[in-house]
Amino acid sequence: MNSDARGGKQCVLLIEPIPSWIVDRAREEFDLIVVSHESDRSPEVMENLDRIRGIAMPGFAKVDAEMMKLMPNLEIVACFGVGYDGADTAYAAEHGIAITNTPEVLTDCVADLGMGLILATLRGMVDGDRYVRAGRWVNEGIMDLTNSPRGRCLGIVGLGRIGLELAKRAEVFGMTIAYYNRSERDDVPYPYYPNAVALAGACDVLALTCPGGEATQNLINGDVLAALGAKGYLINIARGSVVDEAALVAALSDNTIAGAGLDVFADEPNVPEALFPLGNVVLQPHQASATIETRTAMGNLTIDNLAAHFAGRPPPNQVV
Ligand code: NAP
Numbered sequence: 001m002n003s004d005a006r007g008g009k010q011c012v013l014l015i016e017p018i019p020s021w022i023v024d025r026a027r028e029e030f031d032l033i034v035v036s037h038e039s040d041r042s043p044e045v046m047e048n049l050d051r052i053r054g055i056a057m058p059g060f061a062k063v064d065a066e067m068m069k070l071m072p073n074l075e076i077v078a079c080f081g082v083g084y085d086g087a088d089t090a091y092a093a094e095h096g097i098a099i100t101n102t103p104e105v106l107t108d109c110v111a112d113l114g115m116g117l118i119l120a121t122l123r124g125m126v127d128g129d130r131y132v133r134a135g136r137w138v139n140e141g142i143m144d145l146t147n148s149p150r151g152r153c154l155g156i157v158g159l160g161r162i163g164l165e166l167a168k169r170a171e172v173f174g175m176t177i178a179y180y181n182r183s184e185r186d187d188v189p190y191p192y193y194p195n196a197v198a199l200a201g202a203c204d205v206l207a208l209t210c211p212g213g214e215a216t217q218n219l220i221n222g223d224v225l226a227a228l229g230a231k232g233y234l235i236n237i238a239r240g241s242v243v244d245e246a247a248l249v250a251a252l253s254d255n256t257i258a259g260a261g262l263d264v265f266a267d268e269p270n271v272p273e274a275l276f277p278l279g280n281v282v283l284q285p286h287q288a289s290a291t292i293e294t295r296t297a298m299g300n301l302t303i304d305n306l307a308a309h310f311a312g313r314p315p316p317n318q319v320v
Pocket of ligand 1: 081103110162184239
C-alpha cells in the first residue's frame with residue numbers, strides 16, 4: 001500500500017521530463033506533485049516540502065544536499081536512468097535516504113546509439129546527409145572518402161553493462177576491443193590499460209561508458225585527447241562531465257583529433273556553439289536511451305522502486 005499514516009497516498013515529487021504515460025501511472029499510485037527540472041523549487045513544491053516522501057527524477061536532474069535538506073520526511077530518490085550522479089549520494093547515505101536507478105533495461109538502446117555514433121562519425125553519415133541536401137553531390141561530385149571501423153581498435157572507458165554491449169556490437173563491425181576501468185576484469189578477453197591516457201594511446205576510437213560525478217570529472221582531458229591523436233575519434237555516451245569540454249572543442253577545431261560523436265554535454269541542453277560549424281563532430285540531444293520501449297521500461301522500474309519502498313519491501317534497484 002503506497003499510503004501514508006492518514007490512509008492517503010504517499011506524496012511524491014516527480015521531476016520531468018518523464019513520459020506522460022508513466023506520469024499517469026505514478027498519479028494512480030501516489031499523491032503526485034509534477035514539476036519540470038527547471039522549476040523544482042516552484043511555489044507548489046515549497047508549500048509541500050514536509051509532505052514529500054519520495055522523488056522521481058531523470059538521472060541528470062539535480063537533487064543536491066541543499067534540496068534534500070528542505071524535505072524533512074524524504075525517504076527515497078528514485079532516478080529514472082542508470083546514472084544517479086544528479087543526487088547527492090553522501091548526504092542521502094548519511095540521512096538514511098534510499099537512492100534507486102534503472103539498470104539493464106536501457107543497456108541495449110544506449111549501446112545501439114554508441115555503435116550508431118561510431119558509424120555516423122567514422123563514415124561521415126551526417127556530413128553526407130548535409131552534402132546531398134546542399135546540392136553538393138550534383139555540383140561537386142562525390143564527397144571525400146571516409147573511414148572504416150573494420151580493423152580499428154575501440155578503447156572503452158568503463159567496461160560495465162553498456163560498455164560490454166558496445167564491445168559486442170563493435171566486434172560485429174570488425175573492431176578489436178581494449179578497455180580501462182578502475183579494476184581489471186577477469187571475465188573478458190580484452191586487453192586492460194591502467195589509465196585513460198594509456199588506453200587512448202593504444203586505440204583508434206575512444207568510447208566513454210563510465211559513470212559521471214566527481215570521480216570521473218574531466219577524466220578525458222587535453223592529455224588524453226593528445227594521446228588519442230590526429231587519427232583518433234572520441235565517442236561520449238556517458239556524461240558530459242567526464243570530458244574537459246574546452247579541451248575537446250579545441251582538439252576538434254584544430255584537428256588534433258579526427259572527430260567525435262557526442263550524446264552528452266557538460267551544461268545540457270546548452271552545447272558549445274563552437275561545435276556547430278564543425279563537420280568532424282556528430283551531435284545528439286542526450287537521447288541514447290530515448291526510445292518509447294526503453295523509456296517505458298525505465299519509467300515502470302522507477303515507479304516499481306518507489307512502490308516497493310512504500311510497501312515496506314527493499315526497492316529492487318537500490319544503489320544507496
Ligand atoms: P556499470 O555497469 O556500472 O558500468 C560502469 C563501468 O564504469 C564499470 O565497468 C566501472 O568499472 C567503470 N567505472 C566506474 N567508475 C569509474 C572511474 N572512476 N574511472 C573509470 N572507470 C570507472 O554502468 P552502466 O549501466 O554500463 O552505465 C554506465 C554509465 O552510462 C551510467 O553511469 C551513465 O552515466 C551512462 N549512461 C548514459 C546514457 C545516455 O543517455 N547517454 C544512458 C544510460 C547510461 P570499475 O568499477 O572497475 O571502475
